[in-house]
Every structure is written in structure tokens, then in C-alpha cells.
Amino acid sequence: xxxxxxxxxxxxxxxxxxxxxxxxxxxxxxxxxxxxxxxxxxxxxxxxxxxxxxxxxxxxxxxxxxxxxxxxxxxxxxxxxxxxxxxxxxxxxxxxxxxxxxxxxxxxxxxxxxxxxxxxxxxxxxxxxxxxxxxxx
Amino acid sequence: xxxxxxxxxxxxxxxxxxxxxxxxxxxxxxxxxxxxxxxxxxxxxxxxxxxxxxxxxxxxxxxxxxxxxxxxxxxxxxxxxxxxxxxxxxxxxxxxxxxxxxxxxxxxxxxxxxxxxxxxxxxxxxxxxxxxxxxxxxxxxxxxxxxxxxxxxxxxxxxxxxxxxxxxxxxxxxxxxxxxxxxxxxxxxxxxxxxxxxxxxxxxxxxxxxxxxxxxxxxxxxxxxxxxxxxxxxxxxxxxxxxxxxxxxxxxxxxxxxxxxxxxxxxxxxxxxxxxxxxxxxxxxxxxxxxxxxxxxxxxxxxxxxxxxxxxxxxxxxxxxxxxxxxxxxxxxxxxxxxxxxxxxxxxxxxxxxxxxxxxxxxxxxxxxxxxxxxxxxxxxxxxxxxxxxxxxxxxxxxxxxxxxxxxxxxxxxxxxxxxxxxxxxxxxxxxxxxxxxxxxxxxxxxxxxxxxxxxxxxxxxxxxxxxxxxxxxxxxxxxxxxxxxxxxxxxxxxxxxxxxxxxxxxxxxxxxxxxxxxxxxxxxxxxxxxxxxxxxxxxxxxxxxxxxxxxxxxxxxxxxxxxxxxxxxxxxxxxxxxxxxxxxxxxxxxxxxxxxxxxxxxxxxxxxxxxxxxxxxxxxxxxxx
Numbered sequence: 001x002x003x004x005x006x007x008x009x010x011x012x013x014x015x016x017x018x019x020x021x022x023x024x025x026x027x028x029x030x031x032x033x034x035x036x037x038x039x040x041x042x043x044x045x046x047x048x049x050x051x052x053x054x055x056x057x058x059x060x061x062x063x064x065x066x067x068x069x070x071x072x073x074x075x076x077x078x079x080x081x082x083x084x085x086x087x088x089x090x091x092x093x094x095x096x097x098x099x100x101x102x103x104x105x106x107x108x109x110x111x112x113x114x115x116x117x118x119x120x121x122x123x124x125x126x127x128x129x130x131x132x133x134x135x136x137x
Numbered sequence: 138x139x140x141x142x143x144x145x146x147x148x149x150x151x152x153x154x155x156x157x158x159x160x161x162x163x164x165x166x167x168x169x170x171x172x173x174x175x176x177x178x179x180x181x182x183x184x185x186x187x188x189x190x191x192x193x194x195x196x197x198x199x200x201x202x203x204x205x206x207x208x209x210x211x212x213x214x215x216x217x218x219x220x221x222x223x224x225x226x227x228x229x230x231x232x233x234x235x236x237x238x239x240x241x242x243x244x245x246x247x248x249x250x251x252x253x254x255x256x257x258x259x260x261x262x263x264x265x266x267x268x269x270x271x272x273x274x275x276x277x278x279x280x281x282x283x284x285x286x287x288x289x290x291x292x293x294x295x296x297x298x299x300x301x302x303x304x305x306x307x308x309x310x311x312x313x314x315x316x317x318x319x320x321x322x323x324x325x326x327x328x329x330x331x332x333x334x335x336x337x338x339x340x341x342x343x344x345x346x347x348x349x350x351x352x353x354x355x356x357x358x359x360x361x362x363x364x365x366x367x368x369x370x371x372x373x374x375x376x377x378x379x380x381x382x383x384x385x386x387x388x389x390x391x392x393x394x395x396x397x398x399x400x401x402x403x404x405x406x407x408x409x410x411x412x413x414x415x416x417x418x419x420x421x422x423x424x425x426x427x428x429x430x431x432x433x434x435x436x437x438x439x440x441x442x443x444x445x446x447x448x449x450x451x452x453x454x455x456x457x458x459x460x461x462x463x464x465x466x467x468x469x470x471x472x473x474x475x476x477x478x479x480x481x482x483x484x485x486x487x488x489x490x491x492x493x494x495x496x497x498x499x500x501x502x503x504x505x506x507x508x509x510x511x512x513x514x515x516x517x518x519x520x521x522x523x524x525x526x527x528x529x530x531x532x533x534x535x536x537x538x539x540x541x542x543x544x545x546x547x548x549x550x551x552x553x554x555x556x557x558x559x560x561x562x563x564x565x566x567x568x569x570x571x572x573x574x575x576x577x578x579x580x581x582x583x584x585x586x587x588x589x590x591x592x593x594x595x596x597x598x599x600x601x602x603x604x605x606x607x608x609x610x611x612x613x614x615x616x617x618x619x620x621x622x623x624x625x626x627x628x629x630x631x632x633x634x635x636x637x638x639x640x641x642x643x644x645x646x647x648x649x650x651x652x653x654x655x656x657x658x659x660x661x662x663x664x665x666x667x668x669x670x671x672x673x674x675x676x677x678x679x680x681x682x683x684x685x686x687x688x689x690x691x692x693x694x695x696x697x698x699x700x701x702x703x704x705x706x707x708x709x710x711x712x713x714x715x716x717x718x719x720x721x722x723x724x725x726x727x728x729x730x731x732x733x734x735x736x737x738x739x740x741x742x743x744x745x746x747x748x749x750x751x752x753x754x755x756x757x758x759x760x761x762x763x
Contacts, residue, residue, distance in 0.1 A: 043238050043572055047151075047159070047671045050322035050744070051232075082238065085672075086423055 002031045002132075006101035008038050008092055008125075011048045011058060020107035020136040025070035027105065027134075035074040036099045037063045040084050040091050052080045089124045096129055104133040140734060142741040144332050145321045148340055149669035159676065163345045165667040168352040172686050175706065179693030187698030190705040197708050198546035203471050205553040208715050210468045213305040215722045216312070216580050225729045226577035230315040232745040237573035247570050248586045250426060251307075251563060253433050255651040257594045258644065259365050260299070262627060263620040265452075265599030266606070268294045270616065273472075276506065276540045283616075288603060292456030293463050295599065298552045299591040300460060301584055302468075306556045306718065308583040310564025311571065313721040315579070316728060319572050322744040324670030327351040327561055327717070333724045333731070348666050350713040351561040355666075356683075356690060357703075357710035358558025359659040363691045364703040366652040367402045368394065369621040373645035374402075376625045377638065399695055403688045406649065410656035411684030415677055425654045432647040439640070440597045443631065445609075449600030456596060472541035474504065483535045485528045488521065495520050503536035506543035551704060558711035560718060562662050576729075602627050660684055 007024045009017055028035045039059045041048060049055035059076035067074030079095060081087040096104060108122030126133040152162050179186045219225045229235060237244065268291035275282040280290055313330035323329035328344035335343050371394050375383045383398040413425060440449070477500055481489060491499065495518045502508060502516050513533050517524070524532070571579050602623065605611040611630050618626035624644060629637045660683040665672055667679070694702040732742040741747040 042672065044325050044569065044672070045318055045322050045670065047669075083423075 002027065002033045002103040004036055004099060004101045005031075005033050005103045005105055006036045006038055006096055006099050008040075008095075008104070008106045008121075009062070011039055011062060014062075017107045020105055021066065022070075023134070023136050024105040025066070025072050027103070028072040029070075033072075033103075035063070035067065035072055036077055036101060037066065037074065038077045038079065038092065038095045038099065040079045040081050040088055040095075042082065042084055043080050052078065055080075088121050089128070092121070092125050093128055096131055102131050104129055104131060106133070106135060108135045108137055140731075140738050140740040142735070142747050143321060143728070143731070144336055145323070145744045145747060147323050147329060147332060147337075147344075149324065149326070149328075149344065150340070151669050151671075156678070159671060160664075160667050160679070161345065161348070161669050164348045164352070165679070167345070167349045168356075168663070168667065169682065169686075171349070171353055172356050172690065176686065176689045176693050179697045179702070180689065183693070183697035186694075187702050190694070190702040191698045194701055194705040194708075195543075195546065197705060198550050199474065199542070201708075201712065202473075202542070202546060202550050205550050205557075205715070206469065206471045208557075208719055209302045209306065209553045211719065211722060212309045213301055213468065215726065216305045216308050216584060219312070219725070219729065220577045220580035224733050226575065228316075228576045228729060228732070229320075229573065230312075230571055230576065230579060231319040231573040232743055234745075235319070235573040237571075239570055244570060244574075244582065245586060246430075248567075248582055249590050250430060251566060251587055253429075253590055253594060255362050255366055255648070255655055256299075257433075257591070257598075258624060258648055258651065259369050259621060261594040261598040262602050262615075262623045264295045264298070265291045265595055266602055266616055266623060267620075268292075269603050269606075271507070271509075271544070273541055273544060275509075276544060277537055278510070278534075282509065283606070285607060288452060288607075289455055289459050291603070292452050292596070293459045293467075294548070295595050296456050296460040296592055297463065297467060298549065299595065300588045301464070303552070303556045303591075304584040304588050306553075306560050307563040307567060308580060309718060309722055309725070310560045311567030311583060312576070312579060313725040314564060314568035315571050315574075316576075316725055318568060318670075320732075320743040325565065325568060326666050326670030327565075329670070330721045331717070331724050333728045334720055347717055350717055352663050352666055353710050354558045354560075354714035355562045355659055355663055356687065357707040358555060358560075358562065359655060359687060360690045360694070361555055361558065361703050361707045362655055363403075363406065363652060363687065364695060364700050365621070366648060366655075367399060367406070367691060367695065368700065369624075370402045370406070370645065370648055370652070371398045372619070372621040373625060373641060373648060374398075376622070376629070376641045377645060393699075394695070396696055399692055403692050406652045407656060407684050407688035409649070410653040410660065411681060413653055414657035414660045414680045414684065425650045425657075428650050429647065429654060432643060432650070436644065436647065437594065437597060440601050444597060444601030445604035446597070448604040448608075449597040452600040452603075453592060453596035457592060472538055472545050474539040474542045475536055480504075480535050480539075484532045485524075487524050487528045488532045491518075491521055499532065500536065503533050504539035504543065506540040506547065508540075551708065554708040554711040554715075557715045557718060558707050561666070561714065562659055565662050565665065566658070598624075601631075605630060656684070656687055659687070 005024055005028050007021065024035055027033065037059060039055065041052070041055045043052055045051070049058055056078035059078040061076075063074045063076030077095065077099060079091055081091045104125060106122045106125060108120045122135040126135050149161055151160055152158055157165060239247070269287055270282045272287070272290050272294050274280040274290045275287065280287045310330070314325060314327070317323045317329045317332055318325045321332070323332060326348065328339045328347040331339060331347060338344070339347070371383050382395060384392040385395040387393050477497070480500055480503070481496060488496070488499065498518050499521060502513055510530065510533050514529055517529070567583050571583070574582070602615050605627065606613070606616055614630050615623055615626045625641050628640045628644070631637070632640060660680055663683050664676060664679055691703065694706060735742040741750045
């Protein structure tokens with residue numbers, strides 16, 4: 001039913017993503033799909049990586065390690081954005097087309113009052129994406 | 138000594154968990170304590186703190202006048218030399234293959250955006266008007282104040298204060314940050330710029346001190362901006378018709394902002410900026426910046442069409458010409474006050490015969506930069522009134538240097554301190570958008586474009602005000618209004634009542650969005666510095682803290698001692714950062730010189746070269762040096 005599952009990840013907060021990562025790999029096993037981990041970072045030196053090249057390497061390593069640990073086929077994709085906080089949603093939506101994904105699995109928090117002012121990234125992607133999206137809360 | 142690759146790793150310890158997760162604890166907490174102490178002092182002892190700060194204002198300005206003038210000249214020199222020299226001008230702020238992150242168009246637009254800050258709304262009208270009334274030429278008796286011949290002088294000084302020097306100060310911070318961040322992969326935070334001087338020790342106390350100094354300077358620099366902004370905001374509210382409660386009468390018959398008005402303005406401004414900062418770097422700021430740009434160009438277009446276009450354009454062209462010619466003569470000029478005994482020795486014999494008390498009074502009024510020969514003559518003590526006209530003029534002339542020095546302290550030195558306090562903030566932004574540019578491109582883009590934008594505003598908006606006073610029959614209606622009210626007074630004079638009201642509302646909205654964007658980006662930059670250069674941490678409690686702290690610093694100091702209290706606090710707060718900036722200048726010169734030698738010797742100078750050479754030689758032979 002699904003061939004490529006896109007999983008947006010923030011390498012600075014992998015500890016908070018466990019539920020989404022497990023859900024994605026379970027689905028990937030079930031449908032024999034390939035997982036595509038997508039990360040977005042600015043071009044400036046940050047806590048995760050100093051350069052876009054280093055960031056791409058880290059995403060590839062992360063994907064390889066996840067694929068081995070969970071026994072599924074996995075790829076990593078590193079995207080650069082001028083301002084990840086503002087541009088995250090459009091960047092992820094573009095990544096869906098770029099990766100040819102037919103399902104997005106991403107982590108999000110439980111909506112609360114502030115979501116009326118600042119919608120969550122997961123919520124926005126689910127609303128705008130043309131493919132199926134699963135938001136793991 | 139064999140050349141080695143430079144230091145390319147600068148770990149800064151940040152907390153792994155808890156309240157300060159992602160922040161360098163020592164930097165953050167020290168910054169908070171220092172700012173907290175200032176607030177406590179201003180709020181708990183308003184009278185004492187107000188008196189102390191206002192009292193030492195002139196002392197500080199007079200003591201550090203040489204320092205501020207010389208360091209600003211140094212920043213201009215470093216930027217221009219690096220841009221002009223072929224070897225340094227073509228160096229890239231990034232690795233060899235890096236392309237500029239932003240297209241030329243968006244890069245220029247962002248530079249424009251940085252160029253039209255909040256100061257434009259207050260000072261584009263106020264400053265040319267002030268200088269038109271009095272400036273060093275009128276003080277020396279070379280031109281007459283408020284006359285047609287004084288217009289060009291007014292623009293020389295307006296452009297001096299908002300021109301190359303201001304932007305060179307921002308550019309030097311941005312240049313050194315971008316150089317080390319993009320070529321050596323160091324974190325984009327203030328301390329990285331000093332690596333060639335202090336090396337590894339920047340991971341420890343030295344680095345913490347540098348960052349704390351930058352945070353304190355930013356808080357006080359932005360407070361100064363907010364202080365002017367609050368004053369003008371209240372003025373605007375009063376023009377629009379929000380009521381009489383905004384002002385209270387003072388004992389000497391004047392009026393000042395009521396505490397209620399200050400509190401209301403700060404709650405609105407800081408509430409909105411904190412909400413915007415909480416929404417993350419971009420969402421709030423991006424939206425507000427678009428409003429800023431739109432409204433700014435609307436107002437500029439309004440003055441171009443309905444203002445004194447020809448007068449303004451003439452002021453622009455002549456002003457830029459006069460300004461450029463004046464730079465070599467002005468840039469290092471420092472005026473020192475004439476001490477009382479030197480003054481007494483140089484006045485004519487008839488004046489020396491006065492009693493010591495009368496002479497002290499004469500000295501006091503002759504040294505005031507805000508007087509004129511006429512007001513000096515009228516204010517002479519009874520015993521001195523019999524002096525001949527020539528003796529009075531000679532007595533007044535004996536104190537010319539004191540008046541010049543007083544003028545320079547209140548204008549140039551104050552501005553230099555303000556630009557320095559603002560430099561960590563604007564510098565980080567300039568560095569952030571300039572990856573992949575060459576040094577020459579960067580210096581020209583970061584200095585020439587924003588300065589030109591300021592000149593256009595000053596010439597068109599300020600020119601309209603001067604023209605209305607000079608030829609349009611305003612008859613003091615604009616000059617006579619307070620600094621914060623002059624833009625509104627000009628609109629009221631130019632337009633019918635209803636139109637003036639609509640334009641005033643637009644100005645107030647623009648003012649509000651400017652203040653909000655300035656304050657919220659300041660809060661985000663402070664958090665970035667505290668987080669060792671990481672834009673990432675979502676730290677809502679810290680954003681709330683700095684938002685509230687800024688409001689309290691501004692409110693506390695205005696209530697305690699008015700804008701001059703903020704000014705003094707800012708001039709003191711900028712001082713340590715001016716030292717950091719001089720070190721930044723030296724450090725970028727040293728790095729560029731050494732990197733060019735490294736390149737000749739084939740030693741890796743950037744992290745990309747280092748990575749490439751590591752692939753071919755065993756890693757234990759590559760030892761970094763500072």
C-alpha cells in the first residue's frame with residue numbers, strides 16, 4: 001500500500017522521537033516500504049553540525065543506523081533552509097515531492113491552547129500534504 | 138616558526154538538561170544577575186539611581202571622548218583597508234566553493250531593512266533640525282543658526298552620525314563573526330571572533346566574559362532605542378487623541394510622560410514583542426518586517442510626493458558631497474573643554490577684573506553648548522554688563538572649545554556609544570545573511586547601502602521639515618515641538634486635520650511594529666549568544682525573562698531619571714564592548730594576514746582545506762594553533 005515513507009527528524013531531539021520512529025519502522029516492515037529520514041538545518045554552524053556537508057553525513061549515518069537496528073531499508077536526506085523555524089513547513093512539503101514519499105509519519109506534541117496561534121509543524125504538514133500523513137502524538 | 142592550521146574547534150559547554158538546557162549557564166546567569174541588579178537599583182532607589190546616572194553622564198562623556206572617537210575611526214579604517222586591498226578583498230566569508238546563501242536582491246533588501254531602523258522615525262526629522270539650529274560651525278561663529286547657509290552644515294553632521302562610522306561599527310562585528318564562523322566552522326557567537334588572540338581559553342572564563350559583555354551591551358543599546366521609541370509612541374498616542382492622562386505637569390510648568398503612559402506603552406510594546414519572539418525566529422519577525430518595509434516606503438513616498446522634494450534631493454546630493462569631503466578632517470577631531478583657569482587667563486583684562494563669583498557665572502554660561510552670543514550677552518551678571526561689545530565677544534570666544542566639546546559629547550560621543558552597544562545585535566544579523574560573500578562585497582554591502590538609505594530618509598523627511606521652517610511659514614511650529622513630537626508636528630502643519638490624523642495613526646503603527654521587531658530580535662539574539670551560537674533552543678521562560686527585563690530596564694530608568702539615565706547606563710554598558718570590538722578588529726586583521734601566509738605555504742587555512750589535507754596525511758601530524 002505504501003512504498004516510501006518519509007519521516008521528518010530533528011537530530012537535536014532524537015530522544016523525543018522514539019514513538020514516531022518505531023511507528024514508522026513498523027509500518028515500513030508491514031508494507032515492505034523504504035524509510036526516508038528527512039532533516040532540515042540552516043547553513044550556519046549549529047549544535048548538530050558545523051556545515052551542510054557535515055549535516056548530510058550525519059543524516060546518512062542516522063538513516064543507516066536506524067535501518068540496521070530496525071531491519072528496514074532506510075535512506076537519509078538533509079535539506080538546507082535559510083531559517084528552519086519559519087521555513088520548516090514549506091521545506092517538508094517540498095521534500096515529500098522530492099523523495100516521492102506516499103506516506104509521512106511525524107512526531108508532534110498534543111495540541112494545546114497555543115496551537116491556535118502557532119500551529120504545530122505536524123498539524124500543518126497533515127493539513128497541506130497531498131499524500132497520507134500520520135501525526136504521532 | 139612553521140605555520141600550522143588555525144584553531145577550528147571551540148567547544149562551549151552548555152547545560153545538558155534542566156532549566157538551562159542548551160544554554161551556557163555561566164553566561165546566561167551572570168547576564169541575568171547584572172541586568173537584574175540594574176533593574177533593582179532603578180526600581181528600588183529611583184531617586185538615588187536617577188541622580189547618580191544623570192550626574193555622571195557628562196563626566197563619562199568627557200572622560201571617554203578620545204577613546205570613542207579613536208575606536209570609531211579605527212573601525213572605519215579596518216573595514217575600508219580590508220575591502221580595498223586585493224589580497225583581503227577577494228577572500229570569501231565561507232569555503233572556496235560556497236555560493237552566497239541569499240540572492241543579491243534579497244541580500245540588498247535585508248541590508249536596506251537593517252538600514253531603516255527605529256531611529257529613522259525620531260531622528261530623520263529631529264536631527265537635521267537640531268543641527269540646522271546649532272552645530273560646530275555656529276558655535277564657532279562661522280555660520281548663523283537656523284539660516285539657509287546652515288543647511289549644508291546640518292547635513293554634514295547628520296550624515297556623519299548616521300553614515301560610514303555607524304555602519305562600519307556593525308560591519309566589523311559581522312565581518313569578524315562571519316570570517317571565523319564560515320571559514321573555520323566556529324559557532325556563530327561573539328567570542329568566536331577573538332580566537333586568533335585568545336585561542337582555546339575562549340572556551341572558558343575569557344569567552345564567558347566576552348559573551349556577557351555583549352549581552353549587557355545589547356540590553357542597554359536596545360533600551361536606548363526603546364526609550365526614544367516609547368517617548369515618541371506616547372507623543373503619537375496623544376496626537377491621535379488618547380487623552381490627557383499621558384502627560385503630567387512638572388514643577389517648572391512643562392510636562393512629562395506620566396508613569397501610567399510609560400507603563401502602558403511598555404506593556405503594549407514588550408507584550409507584542411515577547412509574543413512574537415515566542416513564535417520562533419521567523420514567524421513573528423517575518424510578518425512584522427513585511428509591514429515595516431511596506432509602511433516605511435509608503436511614508437518615504439508620501440514625503441517624496443507631498444514634501445519638499447527638490448529641497449530634499451538637493452540636500453541629499455550636496456550633503457553626501459560635503460560629508461565625504463569632511464571625513465578626513467572630522468574623523469579624528471576631538472574637542473576638549475577649556476579649564477576655568479585657562480579661560481580666565483585668556484579673557485580680556487576688563488573681564489578679568491570681575492569678582493570671582495561673577496567670573497564663575499560667566500564661565501558657566503560661556504561654556505554651555507546650547508547658548509548663543511546673544512543669549513550669553515543677555516544673561517551676563519549686572520557687574521559684567523558694562524563690558525564693551527568686543528570684550529563680551531572675546532570672552533565668549535575664549536570658551537569656544539568647551540562649547541564644542543559639550544556639543545560633541547551630547548551628539549557624536551553619544552551616538553558612537555549607541556552604535557557600539559547596538560553592534561553585537563546588528564553584527565550577528567549581518568554575519569548571518571552574508572555567508573559566501575567576499576570581504577569586499579560584504580563591506581560595500583554592509584556599509585554603503587544602509588548608510589545611503591539613512592541619508593535618503595534624513596534628506597527627504599528632515600529636508601521637508603527644514604524647508605517648511607525656512608520657506609514654508611512653519612514659524613517654529615516644528616522646531617518648537619519636542620524631539621519625539623516633531624514628525625507629528627510636521628504632519629499636522631502640512632496636512633488638513635483629518636489627513637494629519639490618518640498619517641499620525643500610520644506613523645504610530647509603524648513605530649509600534651519597528652519597536653516590536655527590534656525588541657524581539659534583540660531577545661532572540663541574546664538567547665543565541667547565551668546558547669553558544671545555537672539558534673535552536675526553544676526556551677520560552679528565557680524569552681519571557683528577557684522580554685520582561687527589557688521592559689523593566691526601560692521603564693525603571695525612564696521613571697528614575699528620564700532618557701538621560703538610560704543614556705548614561707548605555708554609554709557605560711557600551712564601554713567594555715568597545716574594547717571587545719577593538720580586539721575583533723585586530724583579530725580579523727591578524728587572521729587574514731596569517732591565512733594569506735598559510736595559503737602561500739600550502740598550509741590549510743579553512744576547515745574545508747583541513748578536511749581535504751587530513752584525508753592525505755595522518756591526523757596526529759595536524760596540530761591546531763590559535
